[in-house]
Amino acid sequence: MSDIPVTAKSAGQLNGELLSSLRPPSRRWYLLVLLLGAVVAWGLFAFAWQLTHGMYVTGKNRPVMWGFYITGFVFWVGLSHSGTMVSAILRLSQANWRRPILRAAEAMTVFCIAVAGLFPLIHLGRNWTFFYMMPYPNQRGLWPNFRSPLLWDMTAITAYIIGSSLFLYLGLLPDLALARDRASGWRQRVYGVLAMGWRGSAHEWSVYRKASILMAALIIPVAISVHSIVAWDFAVTVVPGWHSTIFPPYFVIGAILSGVAAVITLMIVIRKAFQLEDYLTPLHFDNMGKLLLVISLLWTYAYFVEVQTTWYAHEPIEWEVFSFMAGTYTVPLLLMLIGNALLPIVTMCFQRLRRSIAVMLVVSLLVNVGMFIERFLIIVPSLAHKNMPFVWGSYAPSWVEISVNLAAVAGFTLLFTLFAKFFPIVAVTDVRELEVLQAEVPLGRAKLPAIVGEE
């Protein structure tokens, strides 16, 4: 008699399919890693060039001292909201469709915030003195000045990196035990250490469930505060176009928009790469599409409010910045409005389009193109045309800044690719839990799906 229980799809089958990403890598995987590694190496070379030649190799000059690096920083912090939005909020609201998406979203958060954290360090003029930001007793007799928003960023990003890594690890714990039981050799030893001796006793599950909910509740304010603090980097200055009370919520909404779009993109890639069509179904894309629609509407509203207030008040310098932005950057501005508002709002209204993988891929990618442009249009025009007309200027990124930004994309993709090969990329336990808890219940002439509720 076989040990394996007989169900529609046995637990072993489910484990096998959901852990398929852990199979030995193919030649294509190695090629991808090599290619991404090469782009990262190019970015490191560009950074080394900047380090040895000085900041003049970037396109930054008076008055635009924040350029592509800070654009990249704000963009990646925004992307990192994916894990919080999709994982923590949907976990707290007990939305069952979240289950196959959780892990990708949580991992994305960790890698995005890690990439984001590099940008302020790259942006520092003297990068080698970055440790001045760390508070520790030193011979200089100085401690960091916490009045500086740079320190707020460092504290918030440190909290978010540690918090979201622990959140990811917590979700991984039972899956690491599963992987341990199915692996051999060095992998078994590594998974064994990381699984910390997890057996899945009733008590362990009970504590684990409570801890997951508590962590989800704790990580949400951290995520919101991180992007609010990034917004305050701008809003607490008196630079026209930045000094606005709506900035923190506007930034948070934008962050969630880009995060949700990025999760959709990743879902499509993972689905295709690991043949997870049975688990990442059109229903998941449909629900994510609805989420995207709501967030896009909110973003559009916030952007409209911001522009409408500027237009109606017609305060000269504020209006000058806006006019300069709309006149000089007309094409990017239109692309941003199409990518962040028009396209998602029009397409995501229709179920057929929400369930089309191709449409979702195009929309999610364009949302993030739009979001990168949005960050750029917030930063550069305000600095280029601020209060003193005799120091107005312009900005164009140099090859160094473009290379570092491209390396950031490649670095994130590389980290995610490696993670997906060595750790379960789908939350196996969460998906299997749903299989156990759901059943078909006869009601009248029909049989309807029913799910035992979580506590």
Next chain:
Amino acid sequence: MEVLGIFRDIATAGQGVEALVKAGFAEGQITSLTSVPYPDGVLVPGGRRSWWRWLTLAGGLVGAGAGFGLAAGTAWLYPVQTGDKPIIALYPTAIIVFEVALLCAIVGTVVGMFLEMRLPPRDKRLYDPAIAEGCIGISVTVHAGGEVVACGEAGEAGTCIGVVAALAAPEQREQAEEIMRQAGALRTRTE
């Protein structure tokens, strides 16, 4: 000493637990090992009161104190006079307090969780990889001394045994193995 029975499905595992309880084993001695969580009471009762979430609160409070010390303490030790503004600025201090408090609360939660789960374990515990493939493990903790202990409903495993207390440990083990085999256990292991 621990006896582990491996069951093919949730129904037979439930029967095994029922039979163990009927034979006099206390609920607190029995636990289930599963690869997915089942609601409390499906196999064994849960809902034991636990203290570990106080660590979240403690972490938050310690973090708030540390954050205040870091931001306000720095300003106080290295004063930077800016116009008539206060040396200890409220706004940056509040930001640092909030971030460090939440960070420490999160760390406190994870540490508390592992302490409550007693992970990683000090010594090797019984386990069967078939559990990962969907089988259900029912574990019975056998009291070594055979001393009668009054049992509450949610007693700690290993601290409370009921009527089987009169038996010596090896007999308790044999009884548990026999009951689980009769209930449909695929195999039993003892350690």
